[in-house]
Amino acid sequence: MTIFSKIIGTGSYLPAKKVSNQELADQLAKKGIETSDEWIVSRSGISSRHYADDGEKSSDMGVAAAKKALEAAKLTPNDIDLIILATSTPDFIGGFPSTACVVQNKLGLTNGAPAMDVQAVCSGFMYGMSIADSMIKSGAHKNVLVIGAEVFSRILNFDDRTTCVLFGDGAGAVVMSASNEPGVLATKLHADGGxxxxxxxxxxxQDGAIAGSGYLQMDGQAVFKLAVSVLEKVANEALAQAGLNAEDIDWLIPHQANLRIMHSTAKKMRLPLDKLVVTVDQHGNTSAASVPLALDQAVRDGRIQSGHKILLEGVGGGFTWGAAIVQM
Structure with missing residues (x-):
């Protein structure tokens, strides 16, 4: 019998602290840095973002999202036999112990299920989904918890208005399980370290301290140009792999980084904008958490229904990019 992998539960978490563009502009003005709600919205589509409280870690947010996904899937933590967590902001310097292992402990898993982090920045969730899909289809695992969790606010330079206004914190999760019905129809991943x-x-x-800059740095124009190009290409590759056309897609959920990139991708795919799920306006760019956050929101507000076909896409530093087509 053919084994498929299927998303059976989604969950998400946003920190309590929500910061509007005006609030952020007021904070930056105290440092002599000028920006405004109009400036931020016109360049990114972002109106607000959430910041983690002091002491709130990626693992804490990942656990909160995972609990909601488990509840939706009607599973207990010990039903999970693999945890994959995508993050660029792990709990510990050097990335170990892995944040996935910390999440495993905080969830109370005692079944010895393997747990690992995946680092592909904003494409991390797509990488995690693809790994989970392969593990399930191979028969090696039955119920996989895939999480994206980030606290990007801690690596932002608040003296650089071109980057600090774009990012936020949060977590999203899905439970992927073995099924006799098609779920994940295709996944496609790429990277170019150049x-x-x-x-x-x-x-x-170096010597227990950071050598060089510990802040995020970005060439915005170069990222924009590359993102628009690769997102269209990888979407078409995933569609071809699934044997589908763009018009077969019910919802497009791209990485929530910039509204202009998202609109451009939809137009290139000839998908109407009312099929585009948008959360970047309220969440900002939450890196590996952005796609599962948006997916969970659209599931819980009733837009995404059983049987719908969803095109998920991510693109991020590395440079990495990927897409998945799933049937809910």
Whole structure:
């Protein structure tokens, strides 16, 4: 019998602290940095974002999102036999112990299920989904928890208005399970390290301290140009792999980074904008958390129904990009 992988539960979490563009502009003005709600919205479509409280970690947000996904899937933590967590902001310097292992412990998993982090920046959730899909279809695992969790506010330079206004914190999760019905119809991943310098945190750890910059740095124009190009290409690759056309797609959920990129991608795919799920206006760019956050919101508000076909896309530093087509 053919084994498929299917999303059976979604969940998300946003920190309580919500910061509007005006509030952020007022904070920056105290440092002599000028920006405005109009300036931010016109360039990104972002109106607000959420910031984690002091002491709130990626693992904490990942656990909160995971609990909601488990509840939706009607599973207990010990029903999970693999945890994959995508993050660029792990709980610990050096990335170990992995944030996935921390999440495993905080969820109370005692079944010895493997847990691992995936680092593909804003494409991390797409990478995690693709790994989970392969693991399930191979028969190695039955119920996989895939999480994207980020606290980007801690790597933002609030003296740089071109980057600090764009990002926020949050987490999203899905439970993917073995099924005799089609769920994940296609996944496609890519990377090109030749573009590593256009979006990075270039600092390194030396003698227990950060050498160089520990802040996010981005060439906005280069990222925009590359993102628009690769998102269209990888979407068409995933459609071809699934044997579908763009008009077969019910919803497009791209990485929530910039509304102009999202609109451009939809138009290139000849998809009407009313099929585009948008959360970037309220959440900002939450990196690996953005796609599962948007997916969960559209599931819970009733837009996404059983049987709908969803095109998910991510693009991020590395440079990495990927897409998945899933039938709910």
């Amino acid at each position: 573009y590593a310098d256009i979006l990075s945190v270039p600092g390194t750890v």
